[in-house]
Amino acid sequence: MFRRLVFRDSVAFSGSVVGLASLLFGWLTVKPSRVAAGASFQLWEGAAWPVTLLMAALWLVCLTASTLARERLRGAVLGITANLILATAFVVAGRAAGQLLEGQDTIARVSLGSGFWLALGGAYVVVFSARESLRGLRFSRYLVSLAGIVTFISLLAAGWFDRLSILQEFSGREERFLQELNRHVLLFAGSVSVGTVLGVLLGVWATRSRRAERPIFFIANITQTIPSLALFGLLIAPLSALSFAYPFLRDIGIRGVGVTPAVIALVIYSLLPIVRNTYVGLRQVDPAAIDAGLGMGMTRRQIFRRIEVPLAAPLVLEGVRTASVQSVGLTAVAALIGAGGLGWFIFRGVGQQAPDLILLGAIPIIVLALAVDILMRGLVRWATPRGLRRGEG
Amino acid sequence: MIRLEEITKRYGQTAAVDNLSLEVGKGEVCVLIGPSGCGKTTTLRMINRLVEPTSGRIFIDGENTDHVRPEKLRQSIGYAIQSVGLFPHMTVAANIAVVPELLHWDRARIASRSKELLTLVGLSPEEYAGKYPGQLSGGEAQRIGVARALAADPPMLLMDEPFGAVDPLTRERLQAQFVGIQQGLKKTVILVTHDLDEAIRLADRIAIMEAGRLVQYDTPEAILSRPASKFVHDFVGTDRALKRLSRISVENVLRPPASVGIDATVESAVSACDECHWVWVVDDTSRLVGWVDRNSLSAASSVRDSVVTVNPNDIALASTATLREALSRMLGQGLKSIPVVDRDSRLVGEIALADIEAATSEAGA
Numbered sequence: 001m002f003r004r005l006v007f008r009d010s011v012a013f014s015g016s017v018v019g020l021a022s023l024l025f026g027w028l029t030v031k032p033s034r035v036a037a038g039a040s041f042q043l044w045e046g047a048a049w050p051v052t053l054l055m056a057a058l059w060l061v062c063l064t065a066s067t068l069a070r071e072r073l074r075g076a077v078l079g080i081t082a083n084l085i086l087a088t089a090f091v092v093a094g095r096a097a098g099q100l101l102e103g104q105d106t107i108a109r110v111s112l113g114s115g116f117w118l119a120l121g122g123a124y125v126v127v128f129s130a131r132e133s134l135r136g137l138r139f140s141r142y143l144v145s146l147a148g149i150v151t152f153i154s155l156l157a158a159g160w161f162d163r164l165s166i167l168q169e170f171s172g173r174e175e176r177f178l179q180e181l182n183r184h185v186l187l188f189a190g191s192v193s194v195g196t197v198l199g200v201l202l203g204v205w206a207t208r209s210r211r212a213e214r215p216i217f218f219i220a221n222i223t224q225t226i227p228s229l230a231l232f233g234l235l236i237a238p239l240s241a242l243s244f245a246y247p248f249l250r251d252i253g254i255r256g257v258g259v260t261p262a263v264i265a266l267v268i269y270s271l272l273p274i275v276r277n278t279y280v281g282l283r284q285v286d287p288a289a290i291d292a293g294l295g296m297g298m299t300r301r302q303i304f305r306r307i308e309v310p311l312a313a314p315l316v317l318e319g320v321r322t323a324s325v326q327s328v329g330l331t332a333v334a335a336l337i338g339a340g341g342l343g344w345f346i347f348r349g350v351g352q353q354a355p356d357l358i359l360l361g362a363i364p365i366i367v368l369a370l371a372v373d374i375l376m377r378g379l380v381r382w383a384t385p386r387g388l389r390r391g392e393g
Numbered sequence: 394m395i396r397l398e399e400i401t402k403r404y405g406q407t408a409a410v411d412n413l414s415l416e417v418g419k420g421e422v423c424v425l426i427g428p429s430g431c432g433k434t435t436t437l438r439m440i441n442r443l444v445e446p447t448s449g450r451i452f453i454d455g456e457n458t459d460h461v462r463p464e465k466l467r468q469s470i471g472y473a474i475q476s477v478g479l480f481p482h483m484t485v486a487a488n489i490a491v492v493p494e495l496l497h498w499d500r501a502r503i504a505s506r507s508k509e510l511l512t513l514v515g516l517s518p519e520e521y522a523g524k525y526p527g528q529l530s531g532g533e534a535q536r537i538g539v540a541r542a543l544a545a546d547p548p549m550l551l552m553d554e555p556f557g558a559v560d561p562l563t564r565e566r567l568q569a570q571f572v573g574i575q576q577g578l579k580k581t582v583i584l585v586t587h588d589l590d591e592a593i594r595l596a597d598r599i600a601i602m603e604a605g606r607l608v609q610y611d612t613p614e615a616i617l618s619r620p621a622s623k624f625v626h627d628f629v630g631t632d633r634a635l636k637r638l639s640r641i642s643v644e645n646v647l648r649p650p651a652s653v654g655i656d657a658t659v660e661s662a663v664s665a666c667d668e669c670h671w672v673w674v675v676d677d678t679s680r681l682v683g684w685v686d687r688n689s690l691s692a693a694s695s696v697r698d699s700v701v702t703v704n705p706n707d708i709a710l711a712s713t714a715t716l717r718e719a720l721s722r723m724l725g726q727g728l729k730s731i732p733v734v735d736r737d738s739r740l741v742g743e744i745a746l747a748d749i750e751a752a753t754s755e756a757g758a
Binding site: 171289291294296297307385386387 | 441463466469484491526
């Protein structure tokens with residue numbers, strides 16, 4: 001009986017268990033200074049008992065709702081409750097931070113603890129599960145997915161989180177942050193663009209020439225196995241040598257450290273998914289369709305443009321998506337060789353043992369990766385010809 | 394219409410097609426048949442230059458195809474293949490429109506043409522024009538394939554097992570439909586198959602190939618009655634006499650039926666039974682009702698009382714049926730003679746076992 005009830009939505013159930021557990025962990029950490037050891041505060045210490053009880057009650061609603069049999073009702077209850085939890089967590093975090101800092105030295109810092117992050121994680125597990133239950137209800141799905149984010153952004157803009165350490169790291173570095181964010185986007189977007197052009201060309205070549213096929217995949221596969229740090233490092237020596245031997249290369253900005261090796265490495269990493277997907281995309285086109293096209297008097301070029309390209313495009317873009325998401329993360333490492341980007345905050349934070357500075361770099365990278373992923377998924381969907389879309393028409 | 398002159402295609406040392414010459418007249422259906430690897434598909438693909446012959450020449454309407462740009466040549470020849478090869482990202486209408494678009498027809502003409510073709514292959518344009526190939530059954534896809542091949546109204550069609558990838562029942566329907574369409578359009582068709590029954594059913598002339606060579610090229614009747622070699626003899630099989638029957642329509646050997654009206658007198662019925670022991674009974678619109686036999690008539694007061702009623706659908710044969718079906722029906726029902734009816738189940742004749750025997754010996758002579 002119990003088992004049957006639980007497994008209506010085991011994902012949301014697990015998320016709720018994580019959420020309940022989050023109440024047992026410290027929500028906020030107060031440190032006398034930026035790098036000093038901190039003291040952890042529980043939710044009921046930072047906020048108050050009523051808030052703690054409210055959170056517990058909301059998690060229990062999720063837990064119970066995950067056993068509901070009616071799918072849409074379950075999705076609605078889970079989606080609404082999870083978003084209430086998110087809103088409460090955000091409000092509490094900002095408010096408690098201010099209260100805990102009351103009377104403290106100005107250099108004291110308060111940062112978010114594991115309890116908060118667990119609650120965030122648990123709530124999003126529930127949100128994604130609720131989305132699944134709301135299949136077919138487009139508006140409700142968007143609402144459930146975005147309500148928490150919108151709450152967060154509104155509170156952030158209103159200065160609600162200003163007392164949190166991560167925002168104190170940000171304040172005073174606004175210019176630097178925007179500069180590195182900008183550079184991060186340029187680095188990964190530029191590299192993936194170059195990688196897409198090269199990757200598609202290599203992919204097409206691999207399908208057209210049996211002799212080229214094996215070496216292309218051999219090289220693309222090998223490069224993927226080189227650790228990113230090693231590849232960045234390996235490029236320094238030859239590029240320095242080149243720029244010393246040919247000073248004009250220095251003049252156009254090609255040096256052993258900085259942007260050049262970063263872009264080269266990122267391009268190399270983005271090649272494999274794009275080459276592979278281009279190859280598979282072109283190979284999966286029904287040979288009978290090509291034969292029929294030739295037999296009806298289409299030229300090779302017409303077949304490529306009118307049959308092969310539209311049929312392969314979704315897979316090629318799927319490869320670009322993989323490469324983009326991967327590149328957003330890899331670009332962080334590029335900061336090590338002086339290329340800049342959001343990785344700069346991460347390595348600076350590691351160096352200064354300032355976890356919130358690390359987060360200032362890490363969180364935007366995660367958000368950027370998610371945003372790129374969503375954007376590219378939309379693009380893939382848009383490029384999928386109607387006759388090939390699953391579950392439609 | 395089309396003439397192949399000493400065509401050879403070699404792949405390395407092996408000749409896929411070896412010195413083959415063939416001529417197909419305008420409006421004829423020529424079926425290329427033979428075991429796998431005999432070169433029939435290669436021969437077909439050399440006609441529209443999807444495969445270039447190693448040597449030899451091909452003429453269409455007297456013009457050497459070598460002198461025509463391959464794309465242009467192919468646009469003027471319909472092409473349908475077993476795996477159909479519809480473009481999955483295009484609607485049925487867009488698939489049919491491929492060649493007309495290559496030929497720069499205007500939109501209105503393309504639209505009306507694709508409607509016309511869908512109707513021709515028996516699919517409703519309203520329902521099918523906007524569908525995607527993924528939504529079609531195998532039989533529907535094959536019909537769209539044929540419609541697409543006919544799109545620009547080419548005088549000539551090349552078909553590579555166009556009804557191969559469907560179940561036997563659907564194949565039979567598609568074949569019957571093809572025969573009907575071909576009667577109206579009179580295209581010059583070259584069709585590849587490995588199914589002898591299909592060849593016999595569709596062909597005006599059959600070209601039998603073995604290891605790249607043409608071993609016999611003749612009408613189905615001639616091939617069945619006079620196989621040119623042991624290979625052909627074995628290929629057509631021991632049941633070739635039966636196969637020959639499927640070339641002969643019941644209409645051709647029909648004899649007038651011995652029948653009486655249901656309201657006829659017993660005397661006239663008895664006299665109609667003079668030659669045999671029984672006679673068909675029809676109603677006043679000549680629809681088949683049943684039969685009476687002499688013994689029961691002698692005791693009865695009227696024909697109506699002694700008639701054994703039958704369901705025409707169970708026992709009678711359509712006049713468009715073949716002798717093969719007639720024979721099968723006779724054996725199945727244990728009858729020496731069966732009635733033949735027209736579309737409105739009116740009795741138009743009858744056919745007896747002896748008639749079939751006579752027809753086979755005639756064709757075999």
